[in-house]
Every structure is written in C-alpha cells, then in structure tokens.
Amino acid sequence: MASEHNGANGVQAVNGADVSAQSRAANDAQVGRPRSRVGPVEHGQQRTPSIAYAPAPETVKVDIAERYGHFIGGEFVMPGSKAASFPTLNPATEAVLSHIAQGSEKDVDAAVASARKALPKWQALPATERAKYLFRIARRIQERARELAVLETMDSGKPIKESRDVDVPLVAAHFFYHAGWADKLEHVKSNAKPVGVCGQIIPWNFPLLMCAWKLAPALACGNTVVLKPAETTSLTALRLAEIFQEVGLPEGVVNIVTGDGRTGGAIVNHPGIDKIAFTGSTDVGKKIAKALASTSKKLTLELGGKSPHIIFDDASIDQAIEGIIQGIYFNQGEVCCAGSRLLVQESILDEVKRKLELRMASLRMGDPLDKNTDVGAINSKAQLERINYYLAEGQKEGAKLCVPGSSPVPGKGFWCPPCFFHDVQPSHIVAREEIFGPVLALMSFRTIDEAVAKANNTPYGLAAGVWTSKGSKMFEVAGKLKAGVVWCNTYNRFDPTSPFGGYKESGFGREGGMQGLGAYLK
Amino acid sequence: MTMTRIEVSKTYKLFINGAFPRTESGRSWPITGKAGDTFAHLCLASRKDLRDAIEAARAAQPKWQAATAYNRGQILYRMAEMMEGKRDELAQAISAVPNGPLAPARTKSAKRPASRTSSLRLSVSPSLSPAAEVSAAIDRLVYYAGWCDKYAQVLGCHNPVAGPYYNFTVPEATGVVAAVAPDQLPLLGLISLLAPALVPGNSTVVIASNTNPVPAAVLGEVFATSDLPAGVVNILTGKRDELLPHLAPHRDIDAIFAAGLSASEAQMLREGVAENLKRVQIHDVAAIAAGEQGQSLEHIRGGVEFKTIWHPALA
Numbered sequence: 001m002a003s004e005h006n007g008a009n010g011v012q013a014v015n016g017a018d019v020s021a022q023s024r025a026a027n028d029a030q031v032g033r034p035r036s037r038v039g040p041v042e043h044g045q046q047r048t049p050s051i052a053y054a055p056a057p058e059t060v061k062v063d064i065a066e067r068y069g070h071f072i073g074g075e076f077v078m079p080g081s082k083a084a085s086f087p088t089l090n091p092a093t094e095a096v097l098s099h100i101a102q103g104s105e106k107d108v109d110a111a112v113a114s115a116r117k118a119l120p121k122w123q124a125l126p127a128t129e130r131a132k133y134l135f136r137i138a139r140r141i142q143e144r145a146r147e148l149a150v151l152e153t154m155d156s157g158k159p160i161k162e163s164r165d166v167d168v169p170l171v172a173a174h175f176f177y178h179a180g181w182a183d184k185l186e187h188v189k190s191n192a193k194p195v196g197v198c199g200q201i202i203p204w205n206f207p208l209l210m211c212a213w214k215l216a217p218a219l220a221c222g223n224t225v226v227l228k229p230a231e232t233t234s235l236t237a238l239r240l241a242e243i244f245q246e247v248g249l250p251e252g253v254v255n256i257v258t259g260d261g262r263t264g265g266a267i268v269n270h271p272g273i274d275k276i277a278f279t280g281s282t283d284v285g286k287k288i289a290k291a292l293a294s295t296s297k298k299l300t301l302e303l304g305g306k307s308p309h310i311i312f313d314d315a316s317i318d319q320a321i322e323g324i325i326q327g328i329y330f331n332q333g334e335v336c337c338a339g340s341r342l343l344v345q346e347s348i349l350d351e352v353k354r355k356l357e358l359r360m361a362s363l364r365m366g367d368p369l370d371k372n373t374d375v376g377a378i379n380s381k382a383q384l385e386r387i388n389y390y391l392a393e394g395q396k397e398g399a400k401l402c403v404p405g406s407s408p409v410p411g412k413g414f415w416c417p418p419c420f421f422h423d424v425q426p427s428h429i430v431a432r433e434e435i436f437g438p439v440l441a442l443m444s445f446r447t448i449d450e451a452v453a454k455a456n457n458t459p460y461g462l463a464a465g466v467w468t469s470k471g472s473k474m475f476e477v478a479g480k481l482k483a484g485v486v487w488c489n490t491y492n493r494f495d496p497t498s499p500f501g502g503y504k505e506s507g508f509g510r511e512g513g514m515q516g517l518g519a520y521l522k
Numbered sequence: 523m524t525m526t527r528i529e530v531s532k533t534y535k536l537f538i539n540g541a542f543p544r545t546e547s548g549r550s551w552p553i554t555g556k557a558g559d560t561f562a563h564l565c566l567a568s569r570k571d572l573r574d575a576i577e578a579a580r581a582a583q584p585k586w587q588a589a590t591a592y593n594r595g596q597i598l599y600r601m602a603e604m605m606e607g608k609r610d611e612l613a614q615a616i617s618a619v620p621n622g623p624l625a626p627a628r629t630k631s632a633k634r635p636a637s638r639t640s641s642l643r644l645s646v647s648p649s650l651s652p653a654a655e656v657s658a659a660i661d662r663l664v665y666y667a668g669w670c671d672k673y674a675q676v677l678g679c680h681n682p683v684a685g686p687y688y689n690f691t692v693p694e695a696t697g698v699v700a701a702v703a704p705d706q707l708p709l710l711g712l713i714s715l716l717a718p719a720l721v722p723g724n725s726t727v728v729i730a731s732n733t734n735p736v737p738a739a740v741l742g743e744v745f746a747t748s749d750l751p752a753g754v755v756n757i758l759t760g761k762r763d764e765l766l767p768h769l770a771p772h773r774d775i776d777a778i779f780a781a782g783l784s785a786s787e788a789q790m791l792r793e794g795v796a797e798n799l800k801r802v803q804i805h806d807v808a809a810i811a812a813g814e815q816g817q818s819l820e821h822i823r824g825g826v827e828f829k830t831i832w833h834p835a836l837a
Contacts, residue, residue, distance in 0.1 A: 128661055131668065135599060173592060180595065180668020187676045187819065448837055475688045475835035497591075497671050514675050 056371045058160045062151045064235065067099045070107055070258060071241035073114040074251025079107070086260075088234060091157035092368050092377035092413040100234045103259035108226065108266040111255035115197045115224040116272055118252030123194055123222045125250075127183035134179030134220060136247040141172040144243065148236055152208050153368045155235040157377030157414070158331050160369050170494055171212040174512075177496035178216035181517060185221060188514055192521040194222035195298055196274030199267040202237075203280045204230035204379050205334040205436075211237050213511045214277055215254060216496075221520035223275075224253050228267055230280075231260040232380045265291075273297060277519065279336070282434075282460075282505050300509025300519045302336065302501055304434040305462030308455035309339035309491065310445075310477065313348045315467035319489065321355045324440070327465055327491035329363060329418045332375055333438040334383070336506075337463035339491055341431060342420070343451055346444045353422060353442065357404040363418050365407035375407075375438060378414040387416050387437035394421050394430035399441070426457060434460070448473065452480045461503025465491045484510070534564045536571060536759065537742025539578035540752025546570045551759065553619055553736060561618045564735055567760030569768055572727070575756035579698045579725040580774045582753025587695045587723030589751075595670035598720060601748040602663035608744050609656045612709060612737055616652035619734040621706055650707070650811065658813070659713040665817050666717035673721055673822050686836040693826040695723035696801060697776035700769050702729045702762065704782025704807045709737040714810040715779040716755065718821035724777070728757045729766070735759035762787070770794020777801035777825055781810050801825070 067085060069078035079085055079101040087096040101107070122130070141148065148171070149164040158167070185192040198218045202210035207229055218225050229237035241256050257263055261284070268276055268291050275298040278288050282303040292299050309327050311320045327339030344352045368376035378384040395401055399421040409415045420440035424431050430441045445451040455464055464483040468474050478486040484502040487493060494500070499513035509519045535542040547568035555561030565571075586594070605612065650658070674693055681689040699719035703712035708731035719726050730738030742757045758765065769778055770791050777800055778791060788804050795802050803824040809815045 128665065131664065135664065176592070176595065176599075177671055180670075180672060182668075183665060184668060184672065184819075187672075470837065472834035473837035475833060476686075476837045479688075479835055497675065514672075 055367065057367060058150055058153075058164075058369045058371060060146050060150050062147050062154070064098050064151070064154075067101075068234065068238050068258070069101050070103060070111065071238060071244075071254070071256040072107070072111045073117075073255070074245065074249075076238075076241070077107075077110075079104075086231065088155060088232060089380075090154050090413075091232075091379050092154075092410070094412050094414075097154060098235065100231065100258045103228065103257035103263035103266070105266045107257050107259075108263065108270055111226040111257045112197060112199075112270050112272040114252040114255050115226050118250055119194075119197060119224045122224055122250060122253050125222075127185070127222075130220070130222065131179045131182035133247060133249050134175050134182060134216065137243060137249070138172045138175035138179060140243045140247055141168065141175060141240075144239075145169070145172065148208060148239060150369070151239060152236045153376070156204060156207055156233050157368050157379050159373040159376040161371055161373065162331060162376075166494075167206060167209045170496070171208050174209075174212035174216045174496040178220040178517075181217075182220040182222075185517065185521065188517045189521045192221070195520055195522050196223060197272060198223045198225045198275045198277060198520065199270065199273040200225055200227040200277045201264045201267060201280065202227065202229055203336075204233040205331060205336070207233035208236040208240065210279055211240055213279070217511070217516050218277075218520050219253065221517060223520055224255075226255045226257060226267055226270075226273065228257050228259065228264050231258070234258040268292065275299070275519070277509075278302070282507075285507055298519065298522075300501075300511075301507035302509070302511060303460075303462075303505065303507040304436075305336050305338070305460045305502060305506050306341055306432065306434050306458045307337050307339050307460070307463040307465070307483065308341045308343055308458075308481075309465040310343045310451045310455055310467065311345060311348065311352060312451075312466075312468040312470075312473065313345040314469050314473075315489070316469060317348060317351060317355060320467040321352070321359050323465060323467060323487075323489070323491040324356060325359055325363070328420075328440045329360075329375055329438050330492050332378055332416065333418075333440075334379060334436050335492065336434075337485060337492065337500075338436075339463070339465050340435065340440060341455075341458075342440055342442045343454055344442065344444050345451070346446050349444045356420065356442075357402060360404040360418055360420075361406060363405050363407070365405060365415065365417055366410060375405075375418050378416050378437065381414055383436065384414040384416060387435055387439065390430055390433070390435045390437070390439060391416075391419070394424075394428060394439075394441075397425075397428045397430075399424045399428050399430055426454060432458070448477060452477060456480075456482045459505040462506035463487065463502075532562070534562055534736065534739040534759070535742075536565050536567055536575075537739075537746065537755070537757040538571065538575045539582070539756065540746060542742065542746070543574075545760075546574070551735075553734070555618050556620050562736055562739075564739055564759045567758035567765065569765070571758055571760070572765050572768055573772075575727045575758055576698060576700075576772060576774045578753035578756055579727050582751055583695070583698055583723070583725040586720075586725055586751055586754045589723070591671035591674070594720070594723065595667045597749050598663055598667035598670060598717065601745060601750065602660050602667060604744045604748045605656070605660045605663065605741075608740065609653070609660070611740055612656045612659075613652040615736040615740050616655055616709055616734065619736055621733065650710075655707060655710045659710045662710065662713050662817050663717050666721050666822075669718075669721045669819070669822060673819060673826075676819060677823060677826065677828075681830070683832075686834060688833045688835040689830065691828050691830045693722060693823075693828050696825050696827050697724060698727065698774055699724040699777045699779055699825050700727045700729070700775045702766065702769070702778065702780035702783065703731045703738065704780075704810065705731050705733040706782060706807050707731075707811055708734040709741070710816075711781050711807060711810050712738055712741065714816055714821070715781060715805075718817075719777075719779055719825045720754065721822045722826045724825045725754045726756065727775070728755065729762060730757060730759045732762050766790065767794075770800070771797065773798065775800060777803070779803045779805075779821075779824065781805040782807040
C-alpha cells in the first residue's frame, strides 16, 4: 500500500526554536504512522504487543575511567585543571560515561612538538620494521575487538552488531592492509617520502574506524600524527592509544588531543603541521580550506554527501530494498555516503514504496547494546535537533513523511525512528541538504538520462548506488555519475583496499587503496 | 645415583595434505651433522609421494584462491608468527648440518668471472648466520603477507579500449606451483620461492634442500599450525635427482619455481616444460639471498595469469 497518515499524526511542524526542549516528544509526535497500525500510540509504549521481545544485551563489561587526558609523547597527560574537561555521554541513556579533556593551544603545541621530535627516527626506521608495528596494532585490535565494539557502541549510540561486525573488523583490516604497504611504497610513488607531521581531525559517526582511516596510511608512509577525535566520541581513540602503548609504538609517533572545534582550529592553524586531513561537514571543510589558503600545508577533505540511490525497473526489487535499507539506515543514517536520495523508476515506484515500508516496519530500534538492534541512538542531542529540524521543514514544504517502524522510543536518550519522505520535489530541502539521520527522500524518474541528471543535481559527489540486472546499463550509469564511489547492486561496502572520497563539495583526496596513500607521501 | 635422561628424539616426516605421513617408499635418509654423526633420519620421498603431494595441492587450490586476499594475507602473517615461535629449532636445524658445497666442483675457481651457467649456483653470503637466516625468512613472509591484498592493484588495470566497453585486466593464480629449494640457505631459499607462489592463491609442492632438508621438515610443523588449509603447502624431503625429472612432465603442475639448480638441471626443466608450456622461474641463490632482489613483486608475477574481462558499457 502507498503509505498514508492518520489525521492525528499527519503533518506536524515542530517549532524550530523550541525543538531542543521537546525533541523526544516532538520526534515521536511529528512522525506519521501508516494506517495499518492500530491507532496512535503513546510515547514509550510497545506498539506490536503480539510477541514479547526478550532482550539480548551484550554482556561484556568495559572499564571506563572517570577522566581521560590527552595522549602525548606516548603518555596519557591529564589537563591542568578539572575545569578543562567536559562530560561524554552515552547517547542511548544520557548517562555520563567519563570526562574528556578540552585541548588547549598549549596542549596542541605539546602534541605537535612531540610528533615533530618523533619524526626523524620513525622515518629512518627500516620500512619492514615500521610495517611490523602496524601489523602488531592490527593483531591487538583483533584481540581486543569485543571490548572496543562495546565501548564504541556505548559512546556513539551505534548498534553493537554494527560496531562488532563492521566498524571494529574494518579497523583491524585497515591497519593490516596499510602495514603491508610500508615496505612497498615505491609501487605507489617513486622516491616516496613522508609528508611530515600530520594533523588529523575526525568525526563522531565512525569514531574508531575514522582513526584507522587516518592513522594507518599516515604511519605506513612514515609520518607522525596529531589526531583529534570528535568531542562526543573520544573514548575508543583513547583506547587505541593504550594499544599503541602495548605494542611499543615509539612515543610521539601518534599523539591524540581531545576537545571540540577550538582544539581542531588550533591543529589546523598550527605552523608545525605539514598536512591536514579532515573528515566532517562541508561547512567546516570549507573553513579549513580557507584557513590553509595562505599556507603550504597539504590538505585532504572527506566531507558531506547527498548520495543518490537509483533503482531501475529491471532490478531485483527485493535485493534493492535491502540495499536501500543498508544505504540509509546503517548507523542511523549518520554516514557521509548514506544513500539519502532514492530515485526509483516510475513503473516500480509503488512496489518499491510498499516493500520499503514493509521492510522498515521490521527494523528494531532501541538499546544499541542489544545484539538484535538494527537502529541505535542518534549520536548527540545537537544532531537529533538537526534531524528534527529537517523533518519539520520537509513537511512544511509539502513532502509526506512515513514512519513504518513500531519499536518503542526509549524514555531517555536521543532517538529518531527510521523514516522516509515521499512526494519529494528536487527543490525540497530534504532532497538537497545532508540530514545525517535515518531519513530517506523518495523521488522518481522515467529514463536513464533523467536518473543521471537528477542524481548529479547536487553540489555533493561522494557516493551513488545503481540497481539494475542489466550490466551494460550499470556500467553506463556508473560512468556518468559524478561520485567518488559508485556501488552497483550493493551499497555501503567498505574495504581498506578500496579508495573512498568525493567529487565536488564532498571534498578531495581519497582514503584507502593505493590512491589513499598519495596524500601521505611527497 | 643420578640417571642420565634419554632424549626423546624427533621423527621427521613428510608434510602432505596437512598431515605428516612417512614416505610410501619406506626409505629413510640419514642426514650427517657437523660433527660427522647422523643428526637425523628424514623420509626419502619417492615419485609416488610427489604424486600424492601434487594431488593434494590440486585439490586444495581452488579454495585457497577463492579465499579473500585479506584472509590469505593474515594466514601468511600467521605463518611468520608461528615461525618466530620456532626460531630456535629452525636455527638449530640450519646450523646442525653443514652447508652444501658453495659452488659446483667444476667452477671451483672463484676468481674467474662466473659464466652464465655457473652463476646458477653462486655461493651465498657467508655472513648470514643461522639466526639471521631465520629472521630474514620470517621477514620475507611478512613482506609477502602484505602483498596478498595489493599485488592485483599494482599488476591489474583498467584498459581504455576505443569503444563503449568496460575492460579490465586482473591477475589470478596460475594453479599448482612446484618449488625446488636450493641447497644453500635451506630455509630462506625455500621461503623465498614458496611465499610469492602462495600470495595470489597458488598451492604448492616443495622439494627441500638436498644438503640440509631438516629446516624444511620443521617448517611443515610450523605450517600445520598456521591456519593454512591442508594441501596448500606440501613439503617433500627427497633427492632432487630422483624427483626433479618428474616435475616438468606432470600435467597437474602449472609452474615451477627453483633456485640454485645446476646448469644441467635447469636445462632439463626448461626442455621438459617446452612440451607443455608450464611456467618456469629459475633463480640463482645469491639473488634470493639478497634483501633487495630476493623479494619482489616479480616473484609473484611468475605465478599469475592475467585475465582480461570485457563488458559493454552502453545500455
């Protein structure tokens, strides 16, 4: 059935100025329910009472210290005053997990000095020996995988099945792959030399995986690093620092300074840094580009996206539905390459919509530590407010919202049930701007050319998806899409051997594969 | 009164299909140690053992090739980890038995520039101690472990054909590789031939050094505990002059990697494979020993075939 909304929960605008105060309630209220559900349901109440769900929480306990300092020169350094720290929350419960140091310019100075000091020895180390450190790191990550996964889920809100089966295995794989490059760099670039001290600033959506994406190639190429994790998700980066200690990585090769955007600014503007690598929003990326414009620092940016997901009428619809789900609801849609614009060939629009709704109804949202959870918590209150803003704006502009799921919204934490907009016009805000949440915009097309034109009609160009059973069509469309990654009959696949990065305002430079190494060599 | 404890000495066996059988021929091979005593008795592998090993290698190959490159890389790395744990036994195996003749008798005059044929059996750097040889062999495995998920990126390519086609070339394993280890550097020589063959997913049959096959026999015990699927590496301790003539004609061997062969052995192999065009790489030992040339992508290239795939790219 084409999704409709019952009158009570139809189009509801959230007062943009006031979303923070009532984000949870608003979130629950503004979403439309398909008519097939038994009436409007109260907040926090089980909506499908047929079979009681027995939770299957991950039971591994992880030690978390009350406070964490920076990791500089191979040691954990506590900030001078307690005031210079901020709490980090479990977004699923709003419980304070620990306190993180707010890095000052002085801290960044110390970290850069430490990286600079470590550089000559690290560069001079025979490449095979450098490789062995990275192999050791990969092996130790594999050994501590479950602990890292649990901590990642607690700190970020992502489902344990994703942190356990996707994030952490990829982290180990990333170090393993790049370890092998350390003594083979002549195949990437002749007379390859490391760039020097790298400043790396990473986002909160894949906290540990982004550490690996940044650190592994930098270290393999003989650089030293000052890395700043996102302020809401510093814990696994600091746990990784423990692993660096365990494997005897020479001190100063990796330095981690925690803090918010101010700390990031201090890294970007530090004269002792030779290269900046940033993953995050396009807005911040542009600011960094501007700040570096008058310097000789190298820069790579991995920014936002509004990636199109094109379904042709000859595609295997059921497989495509799984791909769409994987594309937009993986990690609550907090993925820069999320397939957030669904372009469906007109003749199959109703079928896709109906099957999508049906499949979405079975997505389980809830405790991220529960092994059966499909959709976890939104990373922060600020992000939830941002998503809610788009949900409200989208409806104001006339797009129709459908929320097929039935999982109860937990009483605490930051939650947004997976949903999609239909009757979306390309001019609508939900079709143009990156929402970074579990929100899909459904549009249709008639011809290949129209699909390609609509897909490319965005300032972004990070990723795209193509679903068709005809190979020639697949390659033609893939060839015409202006996107750094094109997934054909699959979506959101990641591998350390496969370069990732965007066209246009999705940034420049690639991470992973041979192309990714280039950014860390001169 | 003190009793002298009698040492439990090890029985060395062949390594075929993940198991340690004795030779079907029932023959054993006394290996003379440095002191002139018998250091160990090894199995003297027969032609039938060779056939069994090739059969096991052929059966294991498709699955090994189908394993992800990441998985193969981790297993090669695991082999290095396990070798590190057995480094004392390996070093002892190397040092207990005198090295083979540094050069064939007929090229005794080392001062004369080596001719093309005699260079096949150059002496190796005497400075490589047994412990250093073990370290070099382990590091070489680590080096090749890193190639598993990279060699295709370097050797393969996308081809810009003049037409609406998506055209790309991928390297893939050639199949079963026979590795004939040199007499000198019984461990490093063996690993230098074996590891690049394993990288793309070849399975292997190894013929151990003839002057000191003991490290090869120990190596089987390392590989048996390295998550390596049974049959991917098979190790035979046997006389090269008995086994070598059967390699070239055998249709279930796709390539032969050898080092340190005499001119006549090399000629026999090359003439033999002219019949069936299997691939042959014959290295000299000095090159294998050297850090720079001893390991390279070129050694992997010898065990791959290139497959080019065309696909229309216009709907």
